[in-house]
Amino acid sequence: MKRMVSMVVLLFLVSVPVVVDAKIATKVVEYRHGDVVLEGYLAYPQFMKGRRPGVLVVHEWMGLNDYTKKRAEQLAQLGYVAFAVDMYGKGVRAKDAKEAGALAGKYKGDRPLMRSRALAGLEALKGQPRVDPSRIAAIGYCFGGTTVLELARSGAEVAGVVSFHGGLDAPIPAEPGRVKAKVLVLHGGDDPLVPPDQVNGFEDEMRKAGVDWQLVAYGGAVHSFTNPQSGNDPSKGVAYDARADRRSWRAMRDFFEEIF
């Protein structure tokens, strides 16, 4: 009997949706962008009623991994339906920094592709039955931060986008009046990969395009400051910063309270 109960529990755990904790559930979601098959990760409050705001989560340069999934789960714990998108394709994940650079570089070097790939994820999220499609935001980390800013530049119907230590360069700058999303940039004040010139250029771009933008610089924080796997040596230019992680998450929550 005891063995039978265990088997039932096991079967339940490997089924879809998976119950992650008492409050949230998760599900792998396959979707497409043209002929490319993509595999995202949905997390939502288990006992929700009606439709909830949806939050797109865009991964770092390594591709959709456990870190990104954890962020989606944290958003579900806040009551949102979170969808961690897959920018690279089903099963396409970087094994190391070299591969990550090549994968991310492909999209960074082709912003129209980056935008349309992100839009495919947005449509997949909007199509989820638990989601209120009129209340959508997008957040992203590093490469994903750049991606959600491109999503905003595309004129996508999202209430807001939040970039965590994302690159701020704009090969195709935002057109005046086109951006519908409110924009919140959470930036490491000492991020060597996003230097002051790039920050100033970004602010100028937002200004000219008439965007509702905000930028928070966290002193002492360098690149990838929200990811505990980034080490703890800021002198390397990439490091976790618990303080900036906590503050930036708080800023995102305030932003969501405002836009939803």
Place this chain on the structure above:
Amino acid sequence: MKRMVSMVVLLFLVSVPVVVDAKIATKVVEYRHGDVVLEGYLAYPQFMKGRRPGVLVVHEWMGLNDYTKKRAEQLAQLGYVAFAVDMYGKGVRAKDAKEAGALAGKYKGDRPLMRSRALAGLEALKGQPRVDPSRIAAIGYCFGGTTVLELARSGAEVAGVVSFHGGLDAPIPAEPGRVKAKVLVLHGGDDPLVPPDQVNGFEDEMRKAGVDWQLVAYGGAVHSFTNPQSGNDPSKGVAYDARADRRSWRAMRDFFEEIF
């Protein structure tokens, strides 16, 4: 009998402390800086128990006025003991912009005086019986923002300072290791009086001095964005911005929750 009750109420209202609403009380507080007599304004929760965190509030260039007092009252409504200090001297208030420029200029041009005058206010706050002197912050608007940053540079024992659209120049830069306060700068992203060069210079100063700093830039907001009396034409470089006002107040509240 009715008249007598009214008289008692009236006497109560003009006495010290004054009951502003059901929740808070206020009091005029005279204090000194050397031979100079100063007159500040204290606001605190009416039915508080024990000692509460204290918040210094430093006025704009016009001097301690109704706007500053209202901010102190709002802080009291949040549960803090707020002390709107007087930087200029009892009865010394600007009648117009010319006088304000002269008054503010005196302190802006003499940072040691600005620091010691602010420190006198800090001591007056710490001496209040309702205040927990180990939990003190300082906020300031425009001229007052500059002032609380100078207070931080002085090495004063405050947990944090918040500048709302304050000037960020530093004739006497912060010394490495001296600043004990965490620093939060809430800045109008389009403030012509605090241009990008000054912002970059400030960030660099904070960086070199090893300060725990954060800077939030609010797109579209110009100088004096928190003050409803600043008009509503951003093209003048000075204007109220309800959105940035609300967001910056939220940021301050988060900051207080962290430091207290």
